Amino acid sequence: MLLRIAAPAALVVAALLAQTLACSAATAQSTTRPNVIVVLTDDQGWGDLRLHGNLEIETPHLDALAAAGARFQHFYVSPVCSPTRAELLTGRHHVRSGVYHTSAGGERIDLDETLISELFQRSGYRTAGFGKWHSGMQFPYHPLARGFDHFYGFCSGHWGNYFSPMLERDGHLTTGEGFLVDDLTNQAMEFIDEHRAENFFVYLPLNTPHSPMQVPDRWWNKFKDNPLEQLPEGLNEKQINHARAALAMCENIDWNVGRLLERLDQLQLAEDTIVVFFCDNGPNGSRYNGGLRGRKGSTDEGGVRSPLFIRWPEKIPAGTHIEAISSAMDLLPTLCELADVPIAGANELDGRSLVPLLRGSGDAGSAKDWPPRTLVHTWRGRVSVRSDRYRLDHQGRLYDIDADPGQQHAIDDQPETLAALQQEADRFRQTMLARHGAEFDLRPFVVGHPDAPLTQLPARDAEAHGGIVRSNRFPNDSFFSGWTSTEDAITWDCVVDRAGRYQVELLYTCPPEDVGATVELSFGNSRTVGRVSEPHESPLVGREHDRVERMESYTKDWGRMRLGEIELAAGPGRLQLKALEIPGSQVMDLRLMLLTPQPETQTP
Secondary structure (H helix, E strand, O other), X not given: OXXXXXXXXXXXXXXXXXHHHHHHHXXXXXXXOOEEEEEEEEOOOOXXXXXXXXXXXXXXXXXXXXXXXXXXXXXXXXXXXXXXXXXXXXXXXXXXXXXXOOOOOOOOOOOOOOOHHHHHHHOOOEEEEEEEOOOOXXXXXXXXXXXXXXXXXXXXXXXXXXXXXXXXXXXXXXXOOOEHHHHHHHHHHHHHHHOXXXXXXXXXXXXXXXXXXXXXXXXXXXXXOOOOOOOOOOOOHHHHHHHHHHHHHHHHHHHHHHHHXXXXXXXXXXXXXXXXXXXXXXXXOOOOOOOOOOOOOOOXXXXXXXXXXXXXXXXXXXXXXXXXXXXXXXHHHHHHHHOOOOOOOXXXXXXXXXXHHHOOOOEOXXXXXXXXXOEEEEEOOEEEEEOOOEEEOOOOOEEEOOXXXXXXXXXXXXXXXXXXXXXXXXXXXXXXXXXXXXXXXXXXXXXXXXXXXXXXXXXXXXXXXXXXXXXXXXXXXXXXXXXXXXXXXXXXXXXXXXXXXXXXXXXXXXXXXXXXXXXXXXEOOEEEEEEOOOOEOOOOEOHHHEOOOOOOOOEOOOEEEEEEEEEEOOEEEEEEEEEEEOOOOOOOEEEEEEEEEOOOOOOO
């Protein structure tokens, strides 16, 4: 211990004793309840693991994780990203929580939902998220407003570059360090190091193997010339390279999970830490998927069946194998029960605790008193129902999954089962989907939430008018270009939560020959005017790292300019950017607007 100031010996001894007692108390607390780490991967399918029969890939750390605890054979998620995240975080079907899309606000979880992070935070856990949030960008939907003490990553649905990209740390923009999955894992391990004497809840939603298909040479070189003998027939070279890149990214995931588990061993925390691993939907391309029909976006088995591994050496017997159907909705009640975290105050859950299954040994799938259930999967109007044995697909065909997991042969000898599952699907459409979707979404984008250090308003959440065009039809990491006329405009429909004066900054690019445009931001009768006075030129970024041509937008190295300050009145309105003068051929390309409250002039 280093003492910065001199002190009497008695005081030094007293201070040392107090510190020792505090550390002992913290250590004692950490052993009374488990730590929790939840690793969620993005677009990794059921078949992207060696233990599920994929002979093209090596996943030794994930295979060992499965063997060291409980391995679920029939665990289900949603067909796409945001809905699965909502079900994990709320313990409820994603339709109940207001999630109907993967971008433009449809990914936000309703504010009357209580998230698992909030429950753990209230119970004294240090909570942190690292990676792809994808459940709302602006406060009060931001992770820091939903139970996380710390957040590092990005809040959008996908990102345009995985090598030292623009990210955010606790609400402020920053730059990542190296390959994103490695960086996120490093950050998670640093948090665990720092809080190893406390109870912690770490959420690690990794961003791969979601496209863009970027992965360091170390992982790509193994697969770039691999013929991949387990691929479906008839794939073209681009599809084959996509599969190669996905498998390389999955091996990188395995390596990072291995590093995380090794760190727990080094810190002597493995016995007291629950580690959960699963994926958010089926694979994002045509590749081996264990013979299951469907992929990402599908409501068939291959689109919604995910691995689930739960390791807790102190309580869950190694080699536990669970056959009963389960869901991402079950993780909230399960983890809360295991960690003795009260659920009081949360909405009525759709998930059920899996603890009765986890308390078994060996084959726990036939645990006593485990009642039958049905799970409903939906996306873009399609509805499929899974019972303990059967699946009704979105076209009304019935399959015996026990006998036909690949859904190759519909059966017609179970009319009562068919009718019961069809009735469940109809009830779901009538009661859950009847008022679900963008046309019923009245939630505004919020500016100036009291807890927000600043408000991010990306191009993703804006509407372009006139000749302005979006860089890609997938909006999440897009930007605006083609801003060439004073008749053009960019608008955000929003509500100002707290009146006051805000500093306005724009993330932009502009070549030297086009510098000089005068830009106005208005909100009702309030406005500010600034000039693009400094060039910031950047080529498209990301293509140089892609292993396969992408569908989504590329990005740029964005400059950050201050436009001015604007007085915003509380209430709903429209923020509008327009050019008053354009001396060159264009105004700028625009990625993001930042609004930072100015405390010295802000009104209550």
